[in-house]
Amino acid sequence: MAYKPQYGPGTSIVAENRRKYMDPAHKLEKIRDVTDEDLVLIMGHRAPGSAYPTAHPPLAEQQEPACPVRKMVTPTDGAKAGDRVRYIQFADSMFNAPSQPYERTYLEAYRFRGIDPGTLSGRQIIECRERDLEKYAKDLVNTELFDPARCGIRGATVHGHSLRLAEDGMMFDMLQRCILDKKAGVVKYVKNQIGEPLDKEVKVGKPMDEKWLKAHTTIFHSLVGVPFRDDKEYVEYTQRIHSLRTKYGFMPTE
Amino acid sequence: MTDAIYPQIRIVPERLLNPDRVEKLMNLIATTEGVRRILLNGQRLPATVPYGPARGMENPHPMRKTIKVGDQELELQVHVGTILLELENRDPLPAIRAACDEVFAELSYSIKEGRFMKSEPSLADYAKYGPDADKDIIGMADPKSKSGPVILQGLK
Numbered sequence: 001m002a003y004k005p006q007y008g009p010g011t012s013i014v015a016e017n018r019r020k021y022m023d024p025a026h027k028l029e030k031i032r033d034v035t036d037e038d039l040v041l042i043m044g045h046r047a048p049g050s051a052y053p054t055a056h057p058p059l060a061e062q063q064e065p066a067c068p069v070r071k072m073v074t075p076t077d078g079a080k081a082g083d084r085v086r087y088i089q090f091a092d093s094m095f096n097a098p099s100q101p102y103e104r105t106y107l108e109a110y111r112f113r114g115i116d117p118g119t120l121s122g123r124q125i126i127e128c129r130e131r132d133l134e135k136y137a138k139d140l141v142n143t144e145l146f147d148p149a150r151c152g153i154r155g156a157t158v159h160g161h162s163l164r165l166a167e168d169g170m171m172f173d174m175l176q177r178c179i180l181d182k183k184a185g186v187v188k189y190v191k192n193q194i195g196e197p198l199d200k201e202v203k204v205g206k207p208m209d210e211k212w213l214k215a216h217t218t219i220f221h222s223l224v225g226v227p228f229r230d231d232k233e234y235v236e237y238t239q240r241i242h243s244l245r246t247k248y249g250f251m252p253t254e
Numbered sequence: 255m256t257d258a259i260y261p262q263i264r265i266v267p268e269r270l271l272n273p274d275r276v277e278k279l280m281n282l283i284a285t286t287e288g289v290r291r292i293l294l295n296g297q298r299l300p301a302t303v304p305y306g307p308a309r310g311m312e313n314p315h316p317m318r319k320t321i322k323v324g325d326q327e328l329e330l331q332v333h334v335g336t337i338l339l340e341l342e343n344r345d346p347l348p349a350i351r352a353a354c355d356e357v358f359a360e361l362s363y364s365i366k367e368g369r370f371m372k373s374e375p376s377l378a379d380y381a382k383y384g385p386d387a388d389k390d391i392i393g394m395a396d397p398k399s400k401s402g403p404v405i406l407q408g409l410k
Contacts, residue, residue: 019371163297164335166317167269167361172297172333175308191361195308 007239008108012226017053018218021099021107021145028143028165031098032079032205040062041202042153044192045086045130052130054082068210078129080197085116088137090123090151091158093171096213098149101219112136121155122161141204144216148187152178155193179205260290261344263302264332264370267338267363270296270317275357276334277321282338285405288346292339293383293394294369294404296332328404338370 007019015057020026046053056062060078061237064070092100099107101124105117114132118125128136140146141153150171152160160172168180170187175195178187208216220228229235266330271279277292283289299318303311323357339350347365372379372393379387382397393404 073321080299122385157303159297164268164270166333167272172270174297174315175303175313176317179316194306194314195303196311 010231010234012220012231012234013215014218014220014226015234017098017216018103018106020146021103021218022110023112028139028145030143031146032148033206034138034141034204035204035215036134038202038204039141040136041198042192042199043088043133043137044155044194044196045084047163052064052081053081055084058082062120076129076132077135078220079114081131082130082137083131084129085123085127087135088133088140089123089125089155089158090094090140090146090155091123091140091154091171091217092152093150093165093223094162094219095150095171095221096210096217097171098147098208098213098216099145099151100219104145105138108136111139114143123158133229146215147208148178148204149180150213153193155195157195163206167228177192178204195230259341259369260342261349261367262338262370263347264341264365264366264368265350265363266335267358268361271334272323272336273317273330276330277323279353279357280321280323280328281297283337283350284356286349286353288342289350289392290340290342291371291394292337294332294334294337296335298320298332299330316388323404324406326404331401340371355375360387378398 005023007022008015010016010018021028040048059075059082060070065138068238073096090099090101092098092103092104097172098185100122104124104126105119108115108117108126112126112128112132114128115136116127118127126133126136126140148163152158152171152173154160154173154175154177157174159174163172165171168182170178170180175191176190177193177195178189180187185206186203187205187207189198189204214225217225220226280294283292299315300313301315301318303309310354318330320327320329322328337356341347355364373389375383375387375392376397377388378397379392383391390405391403
């Protein structure tokens with residue numbers, strides 16, 4: 001029988017969402033339409049429309065050593081062209097943000113190629129070749145994995161994940177990269193991810209409402225969402241892993 | 255300085271507060287009799303980007319505003335999240351609760367009693383204020399910053 005990944009335990013909506021986002025067979029729902037140019041502006045690695053700077057000559061032009069692994073693995077577009085490695089980093093609020101760092105890393109590993117994710121408690125960075133990055137960033141921002149108010153694109157000074165929200169429902173950001181336009185109800189980025197002011201505002205759409213967030217979150221929260229302890233299966237699984245890895249050094253048998 | 259221990263309370267609203275709401279609450283609390291010291295705590299909002307590739311650039315932030323408490327202008331340096339108060343005694347508590355009810359309206363909040371303010375000088379306090387520092391000043395402003403605490407006109 002062919003191996004079928006289970007992605008994760010749990011019976012709650014949070015666990016269900018975690019599995020759904022990780023499963024490459026599940027097509028992520030497209031919610032907003034941030035253009036390529038806008039994303040390039042927010043990331044701030046190159047001017048929109050400019051050529052991709054390269055780190056090495058295209059693979060077709062350079063002599064590759066005879067290597068069976070290189071023959072087996074097809075290079076991504078960015079690797080083929082010799083692009084630089086660049087990054088996008090996200091901070092997710094613990095107040096029902098659709099994604100969270102571990103979830104991001106898992107789903108990226110299942111869905112994308114040629115990436116180097118870095119997972120921290122309140123932020124997650126993904127590094128890859130520049131043109132691949134732009135393609136992946138579009139998926140990460142335009143789909144149900146992102147919420148303009150509860151997720152932030154932040155290269156430096158990322159603090160906000162574990163803080164209370166501001167009065168208007170936005171996650172705290174010391175550099176205030178994005179602001180909520182109250183008249184239009186739209187979130188717009190006024191600085192790029194490292195905090196340099198942008199020449200033009202970049203709109204990333206309306207913040208989603210509480211009901212939507214609760215239905216799409218992958219974070220347990222005992223006050224505003226689904227408490228972890230309510231998901232018995234998840235608790236049992238976590239306890240089992242904890243117990244096994246504690247006993248591992250002695251005699252790893254059940 | 256007597257050794258009396260004054261009651262202290264901590265007000266924690268559900269959200270980080272906008273400057274106008276802080277101003278409204280501060281004006282109500284500052285006019286309440288029996289409040290000795292007020293401390294606004296929250297996430298710091300520096301005037302320039304402190305680190306990262308954009309270090310040193312201007313950092314305009316809508317939450318860093320100057321508010322007016324009584325006759326005194328006060329520049330907020332934090333996004334206010336917690337308000338600590340030291341009282342003469344427990345008498346002003348109902349008035350403070352009423353002020354919170356009025357200002358927070360749709361936001362929930364909690365008030366706790368305990369010891370929340372710095373009681374002993376730290377090494378940085380010692381370096382700034384010396385061995386005979388006034389204990390009322392300790393913990394009221396960051397000892398490493400050039401700004402000091404704001405003194406409001408009392409009601410007595």
